[in-house]
Amino acid sequence: MGNKTDKEGAMVTLEGGGEPLLSVRNLKVHFPMDEGRVRAVDGVSFDVQPGQVVGIVGESGCGKSVTMKAILRIVEPPGRIVEGQIMYHSRASGEAGTSKVRGTIDLVGLAPNGKEMRDIRGAEIALIPQEPMAAFSPVHTVGNQVIEAIRLHRDLSKSAARQLAVDTFRDVGISMPEQRIDSYSWQMSGGLRQRAMIAMALAANPRLLIADEPTTAIDVTTQAQILRLLRKLRFEYNSAIIFITHDLGVIAQMADYVVVMYLGKVMAQGPVDDLFHNPLHPYTQALLRSIPSVQSAPRVKLPTISGSIPHAFNRPKGCPFHPRCTSFMPGVCDRDEPELKAVDGRQLVSCFLFRDTPEVANGQA
Amino acid sequence: MARPETNPDPAPPFLEVRSLTKYYPITKGFRRRVTGLVKAVDDVSFSIREGETMGLVGESGCGKTTTARCVLRALEPTGGQILFQTADSGTVDLAPLSRRELRPLRRQMQMIFQDPFGSLNPRMNLFDIVGEPLLVNGMPNRKERQERVAELLGLVGLRPEYMQRFPHAFSGGQRQRIGIARALALNPRLVVADEPVSALDVSVQAQVLNLLLELQERLGLTYLFVAHDLSVVKHICDHVAVMYVGKLVETADTKTLFYSPKHPYTASLLSAVPIPDPRLRSEGIELSGEVPSPANPPPGCYFHPRCAYAIDVCKTQSPLLRQVSPGHFVSCHRAGELPLQGIVT
Numbered sequence: 001m002g003n004k005t006d007k008e009g010a011m012v013t014l015e016g017g018g019e020p021l022l023s024v025r026n027l028k029v030h031f032p033m034d035e036g037r038v039r040a041v042d043g044v045s046f047d048v049q050p051g052q053v054v055g056i057v058g059e060s061g062c063g064k065s066v067t068m069k070a071i072l073r074i075v076e077p078p079g080r081i082v083e084g085q086i087m088y089h090s091r092a093s094g095e096a097g098t099s100k101v102r103g104t105i106d107l108v109g110l111a112p113n114g115k116e117m118r119d120i121r122g123a124e125i126a127l128i129p130q131e132p133m134a135a136f137s138p139v140h141t142v143g144n145q146v147i148e149a150i151r152l153h154r155d156l157s158k159s160a161a162r163q164l165a166v167d168t169f170r171d172v173g174i175s176m177p178e179q180r181i182d183s184y185s186w187q188m189s190g191g192l193r194q195r196a197m198i199a200m201a202l203a204a205n206p207r208l209l210i211a212d213e214p215t216t217a218i219d220v221t222t223q224a225q226i227l228r229l230l231r232k233l234r235f236e237y238n239s240a241i242i243f244i245t246h247d248l249g250v251i252a253q254m255a256d257y258v259v260v261m262y263l264g265k266v267m268a269q270g271p272v273d274d275l276f277h278n279p280l281h282p283y284t285q286a287l288l289r290s291i292p293s294v295q296s297a298p299r300v301k302l303p304t305i306s307g308s309i310p311h312a313f314n315r316p317k318g319c320p321f322h323p324r325c326t327s328f329m330p331g332v333c334d335r336d337e338p339e340l341k342a343v344d345g346r347q348l349v350s351c352f353l354f355r356d357t358p359e360v361a362n363g364q365a
Numbered sequence: 366m367a368r369p370e371t372n373p374d375p376a377p378p379f380l381e382v383r384s385l386t387k388y389y390p391i392t393k394g395f396r397r398r399v400t401g402l403v404k405a406v407d408d409v410s411f412s413i414r415e416g417e418t419m420g421l422v423g424e425s426g427c428g429k430t431t432t433a434r435c436v437l438r439a440l441e442p443t444g445g446q447i448l449f450q451t452a453d454s455g456t457v458d459l460a461p462l463s464r465r466e467l468r469p470l471r472r473q474m475q476m477i478f479q480d481p482f483g484s485l486n487p488r489m490n491l492f493d494i495v496g497e498p499l500l501v502n503g504m505p506n507r508k509e510r511q512e513r514v515a516e517l518l519g520l521v522g523l524r525p526e527y528m529q530r531f532p533h534a535f536s537g538g539q540r541q542r543i544g545i546a547r548a549l550a551l552n553p554r555l556v557v558a559d560e561p562v563s564a565l566d567v568s569v570q571a572q573v574l575n576l577l578l579e580l581q582e583r584l585g586l587t588y589l590f591v592a593h594d595l596s597v598v599k600h601i602c603d604h605v606a607v608m609y610v611g612k613l614v615e616t617a618d619t620k621t622l623f624y625s626p627k628h629p630y631t632a633s634l635l636s637a638v639p640i641p642d643p644r645l646r647s648e649g650i651e652l653s654g655e656v657p658s659p660a661n662p663p664p665g666c667y668f669h670p671r672c673a674y675a676i677d678v679c680k681t682q683s684p685l686l687r688q689v690s691p692g693h694f695v696s697c698h699r700a701g702e703l704p705l706q707g708i709v710t
Contacts, residue, residue, distance in 0.1 A: 059566040060537075189655050219424035220593065221652045224637035228648065246567060249596070249639030253646055272643040290571035292600035294638050294708045298619060299578060299601065302571040308536040309566060324568075 019089050020047040021208060021240050022071070022125075027084035027108075029063070029070050038312040040066040040079065042264035045340060048208065053234065053241045055255030055272070057248060061309055063264040064244045068210050071242075072121055073112040081108050090124060090207075123153040126201035128194075128211040135197055136185035142193075143181030146200045153204040168199040171236070173229055191222035198229065202237055210242045215250065227254060248291055252276055260284050263310070263320035266340055270347030280349045282327045319352065327353055377456060378412035378448075379587050380436070380555060385409045385445035385460075387431050391660060403660045405431045406442075407611040410686065413604070415450070415554075418581065418588040420602030420619070422595060422634070424656055428611040433557045433591045437474050438467055449474070452554060472502055475553040479560035481540035485532040491518065491543060492528045498550040517546040521576060538569035545576065549584070559591045574601060595638050599623055604692075607631050610667040611659045613686060617693035624707040627695040630668050632705040645709065666698065674703050 029041040041063040048054045056064045069075045071086055086107040110117040129135040136142060146165040150156060156164065162181070169177035172195045185193055194214060201209055211230065215223040227250065234241060243254050251258055252272065259269040260283065268281035279285045289303040307324045310316060316323050322333035332352050340350040387406040390399040406428045413419040421429040435442040438459055447459040452473060459470070475498075478484035485494055495517055496510045504510050515525035521542040532540055541561060548556055561577070562570045578601065580586060592598050598605055599619060606616040607630065615628040626632045636649035654671045657663055663670050669679040678698050686696040695701075 059568060191655060219656075220595070220637045221424060221633060222655075223639075224649050225652070227639070228651070247639065248567065248641040252641045252643045253639045255643075276641065276643050287567060288641070291567055291641060292571070292574065292596045293641055294596045294599050294623065294635070295640065295642075296600065298599055301575050301578065302600070304571040304575060305568040308538050308569055311536075 021050045021052075021089055022048040023085075023087045024067070024071070025085045025087070027067065027070060027086065028082045029066050029075055029079055030082045031079045033078070036313050039264050039315065040312070041070065043084075044261070044264070044266050046259045046266065046269055048240050048242060049257075050207070051234070051238050051240055053243055053254055053256045055243045055245065055251040055258045056261060057245060057251050057258060058261035059246055059309055061263065061312060062261040064261050065212055067261075068127075068212055068242065068244055071107065071210065072125060072127060073107060073110065073117050074121075084108065088120065088124070090120075119153075122149060122206070123204045124206055125208045125210065126204065126206040128198055128201050128209060128214045130213040130216060133185065133190070133193060136193065138184060138186050140184075141182050142185055142188070142196050143183075146181070146196070146203055149200050150203045165199070165203060168203045169196070171233070172196075172199045172202070173225075174199070190218045191225060194218060194222075194226055195229065198226075198233070202233065202239075205237065206239055208240045208242065210244070212244045213246070214243075216245070216247070223250075230254070248288065249293075260287070263312075263315060265320055265337075266348070266350060267321065268347060268349045268351075269340075274344075274346050278344075278347075280343055280347055280354065281351050282325050282353070283321045286324075286326070319350075327351075329353075377450060379415040379417075379450050380589070381410075381412040381446075381448040382432075382436060383410050383446040383448065385432065385435055385447065386443045387428070387435050387440060388443045401660060404611045404662070405659055406435060407659075409445075409606075409608070409611075409613045411604075411606045411613065411616050413587055413589065415587055416581070416585050417603040418590050418601055420598040420605040421589065421591045421608060422593060422598050422605060423608035424593065424634075426610075426656060426659065427608040428659070429591050429608050430559055432608070433476075433559055433589055436589060437476055437557055438462070439476070449555070472498075472551040473553055474555040474557065475548040475551065477541075477544050477548045477556060477558040477561045480564055481537050481544055482564075484544055485540055487532055490529050490531050491523075494532070494543060495546045495550055498547060502551055513550070514546075517550055520549065520580070521546045522572075536569070537565050538572055541565060541573050542576065545573075545580070549580070552584075553586070555587050555589065557589045557591070560593070561590075562597060563592065563594060570597075577601065595623075595635065607634065610657055610662055612667060613694075613696065614668065615693075615695045615697075616686075621690070621693050622707075626705050626707050627689055627693065627700045627703070628668075628697045629672050629674050629703060629705060632707070635708050636706070638708075647709070666696075674699055 025045050027041055027044045031038040031040055044067055058064045070081055087104055088107050089104050136145060143165055147161045150161040150164055166177045166181055169181060174180050174192060174195050215226050245251060255272045258272050258275045260267045262283055267283045275284060279288055286305045290305055292302060305324050318334040318336055319338050322328050329352060338350045338352050340348045341354060343349045343354050385406055386408060389403040389405055391401040391403060392398060393400045409432055421432060423429045431440060434440040436447055442460050445460060448456050449459050450456050451470060492514050495514045499510050499513055514528060518525050518527065523539065523542055562573050565573060581588060590602055602619050604618050605622045607614050609630050615631045622631065626635060633650040633652045652671055657667060665680045665682055666684050669675040684696045684698045686694045689695050689701050
């Protein structure tokens with residue numbers, strides 16, 4: 001496989017230096033259905049640097065969860081990766097790690113249930129799912145499930161694995177870990193379950209954590225606890241995190257780099273500060289304007305995005321956002337799909353407003 | 366409570382809830398012996414003026430939805446008074462009324478539900494859904510109903526032509542509009558909205574919030590707005606009441622509550638809200654532990670095990686709701702002496 005040059009020449013690595021941990025290139029995941037083909041993910045590209053928190057933000061149906069499933073190779077049939085690459089740069093051969101995989105691998109080329117993929121899933125790339133209630137089995141103790149996950153990836157005795165599980169439980173801030181490890185998931189509160197889930201994900205010391213809406217089902221004070229924990233663990237375990245959410249507040253507080261998705265496409269991506277303080281794409285701008293903030297003035301009419309998210313079967317032609325866009329240009333936006341282009345040297349934007357040379361775009365900004 | 370019986374205010378509040386309680390028994394064994402009580406709502410008092418919006422906030426299980434449902438008498442309150450100013454017959458206490466006595470009052474108070482997918486019958490078309498309250502409340506003429514439904518759909522921004530369609534043809538935001546149209550069918554004066562936007566996407570949420578504000582202005586509605594999202598509450602409410610384990614811990618007008626909270630729980634709740642600005646990253650107030658169960662609350666102030674300012678008296682004595690400034694009620698032994706911070710600007 002090696003370093004294939006991507007077909008999309010325009011895709012520039014903006015974070016200078018260093019090899020990314022994960023590069024997703026032109027990923028397409030389609031679901032052929034009786035009613036037609038659902039293009040859930042349609043040409044998504046982004047990089048994750050080692051130790052970086054990448055936030056993927058988007059509304060329902062934007063393909064953020066399917067992208068995550070594609071990376072883990074757990075897309076449910078009839079969904080299929082039809083195009084693209086997911087290059088994973090694993091540990092160098094000398095480095096210690098729980099998985100035996102070394103070098104650069106295209107995850108798309110692996111069999112979803114093959115030995116290599118199973119070796120990567122959980123050990124190199126781990127998942128923190130959205131609903132910790134549904135993710136744990138109610139008939140096994142939480143501890144047994146964590147120990148099973150550890151022993152799948154590490155050659156440890158049962159008692160050593162248990163000790164490791166207890167230590168990880170302590171790391172994620174579960175009090176009395178020796179007792180809690182023998183409880184069932186339904187005996188735990190929502191916050192505790194999410195901590196246990198994070199412990200399970202961390203136990204094999206992965207280099208990339210994928211957190212799929214890890215705080216949507218829990219209360220705001222618990223959410224603050226979990227976010228604080230993830231921020232702390234990121235430095236202790238030096239893992240990169242892909243943080244998937246629809247909450248722009250959480251993204252602003254957590255992410256280093258943000259990818260904004262809409263209907264299976266990346267609309268914009270860039271460093272978090274640029275994206276929030278100098279949003280270029282009309283969708284990002286509209287999204288930021290339309291959220292009520294505790295800081296904004298009360299009882300004023302919020303600027304809205306007209307219309308609603310189209311159904312997956314009636315995807316608009318051209319730019320998927322054009323029917324709701326205030327900068328819609330007839331004959332342009334509804335004809336071709338814009339490509340993701342570097343605009344001001346920091347952000348990548350997929351919009352025809354920026355189809356000219358970057359210099360012109362800079363002049364506008 | 367602190368307020369005197371004879372209200373000096375010339376206009377009595379539109380809705381006044383006094384010492385509302387709702388207990389659920391915990392039963393045990395074959396004979397269902399009552400072994401304890403879950404105090405879901407425990408001595409909650411607040412009032413709303415006509416045309417204003419009262420926000421009820423708190424974490425899951427704090428009793429905010431139970432309170433709202435008791436106010437509508439969708440649930441039977443265990444005790445307390447719900448003084449409602451009716452359109453024609455003065456102030457009525459809703460709490461002791463029987464189902465029959467409530468019947469004529471029902472049309473003055475309606476509810477908007479949280480889940481726009483669960484709250485609409487998939488086998489009924491829009492005409493039936495929005496028209497049902499009209500049919501039940503004495504509008505048997507189909508033609509008249511059609512006209513009224515068309516008017517209501519227009520009011521919430523849906524096309525009257527959609528009347529024959531079924532809920533599955535609509536998106537989440539549109540369904541919520543249908544739910545709002547149904548709630549408004551009988552020209553209610555009080556609308557209880559239970560998390561009306563929390564199931565909606567960000568880009569659609571703003572549309573529904575704007576609609577609620579617009580309808581309030583046009584129709585002079587009074588809202589009781591239940592929500593956990595403080596940004597939404599700040600946006601839409603005039604007054605806010607914060608609940609914790611069934612008790613009201615603080616109530617004030619929105620500005621006072623958000624900028625100078627006097628209860629440590631309110632302050633930690635405010636600091637936990639993620640601000641959508643990467644330049645304002647904060648660690649917030651570390652609130653350790655979990656929300657206690659209302660079946661087995663701690664002694665004294667329910668918040669003391671998690672409170673950074675707890676002193677001995679907090680562990681033994683339950684604080685009473687007291688007024689710290691006009692209209693600002695706090696239930697904390699140390700209210701006023703704590704260095705609490707509201708939202709940062």
